Amino acid sequence: MSPLPPDRSSRPSIVGADSGPQPPFPLRLTGKVIKGFGRGSKELGIPTANIPAESLNVGGYDDIESGVYYGWAGLSIAAAPTSLGTGTEDSSMKGAHREGITTTKSKHASEHIVDVVENAVYGDTTDSGSKLYHHHDRDNLTQVHPMVMSIGWNLYYKNPFRTVEVHIIHDFEGHDFYDAHMNLVILGFIRPELDYVSKEKLIEDIRTDIDVAGRSLARPAYAIYKKDEYLRAFEEAEVR
Numbered sequence: 001m002s003p004l005p006p007d008r009s010s011r012p013s014i015v016g017a018d019s020g021p022q023p024p025f026p027l028r029l030t031g032k033v034i035k036g037f038g039r040g041s042k043e044l045g046i047p048t049a050n051i052p053a054e055s056l057n058v059g060g061y062d063d064i065e066s067g068v069y070y071g072w073a074g075l076s077i078a079a080a081p082t083s084l085g086t087g088t089e090d091s092s093m094k095g096a097h098r099e100g101i102t103t104t105k106s107k108h109a110s111e112h113i114v115d116v117v118e119n120a121v122y123g124d125t126t127d128s129g130s131k132l133y134h135h136h137d138r139d140n141l142t143q144v145h146p147m148v149m150s151i152g153w154n155l156y157y158k159n160p161f162r163t164v165e166v167h168i169i170h171d172f173e174g175h176d177f178y179d180a181h182m183n184l185v186i187l188g189f190i191r192p193e194l195d196y197v198s199k200e201k202l203i204e205d206i207r208t209d210i211d212v213a214g215r216s217l218a219r220p221a222y223a224i225y226k227k228d229e230y231l232r233a234f235e236e237a238e239v240r
């Protein structure tokens with residue numbers, strides 16, 4: 001695939017029909033958050049929660065086009081997040097996640113804008129997010145946020161296999177949530193996967209994807225899917 005042309009300023013700011021998702025959307029996908037290549041936070045300042053590519057087979061979506069999609073993510077997170085000491089990762093990775101997310105927060109306003117829009121339109125989800133880390137019981141807590149995701153080979157990095165990666169448009173304040181169960185309702189396609197002439201160009205396009213996703217989801221016919229039961233349908237047995 002050829003590198004991006006230099007000018008992509010003509011990208012649409014909203015994608016998908018205003019009347020609501022068109023077939024084959026909505027697509028529903030589930031998976032457990034696993035480790036990726038560790039580049040999202042560290043190199044790009046944009047963390048992505050990976051789920052196994054096999055999740056696509058389960059949904060019957062193995063032929064899905066590679067590219068960028070948007071929708072809603074439901075997360076079932078253990079009351080004590082992995083980065084607070086129950087995880088299996090080494091301490092350097094924990095530091096990397098915290099650092100990356102903090103950097104994202106200070107450098108880019110776009111996620112905060114989307115959070116503000118989300119709170120105004122759908123009620124304050126940020127609040128439930130911050131409460132999460134003050135619970136010490138054994139309950140798993142479910143939260144739903146807007147998301148933008150990449151399905152592909154990461155042409156810029158030339159991965160040897162396809163990955164499914166979700167950037168959740170919410171500030172987790174440096175916490176990670178490996179092993180959490182994630183249910184996705186995918187409502188639209190933003191663009192095909194591309195190769196890039198530089199890391200900066202890749203980051204710029206992902207930032208635009210985040211803005212496009214936020215604006216596209218704020219429309220009533222898309223916002224309503226935040227209430228989709230699938231986003232909160234976690235089996236008791238599965239999440240323990």
Ligand SMILES: Cc1cc2nc3c(=O)[nH]c(=O)nc-3n(C[C@H](O)[C@H](O)[C@H](O)COP(=O)(O)O)c2cc1C
Pocket residue numbers: 036037038039040041044046047048050068148149150153154155156157163165166167192193194195202206209210
């Ligand atoms: C919204 C979004 C769009 C992306 N688009 C592309 C793309 O067009 N080309 C590409 O090579 N990688 C793309 N990526 C993938 C990033 O390269 C990837 O997130 C990064 O390599 C981090 O991977 P890791 O989390 O496995 O470490 C995209 C990621 C996101 C979240």
Ligand SMILES: Nc1ncnc2c1ncn2[C@@H]1O[C@H](COP(=O)(O)OP(=O)(O)O)[C@@H](O)[C@H]1O
Pocket residue numbers: 033034035036037038039040041042046047048049050097100101166167168169170171172174175176177178
């Ligand atoms: N807003 C967010 N979106 C996605 N993941 C996040 C977010 N905030 C924190 N994380 C955490 O960061 C992890 C991804 O970090 P990243 O540096 O991309 O590493 P990797 O993809 O290699 O696991 C996710 O698995 C998740 O636990």
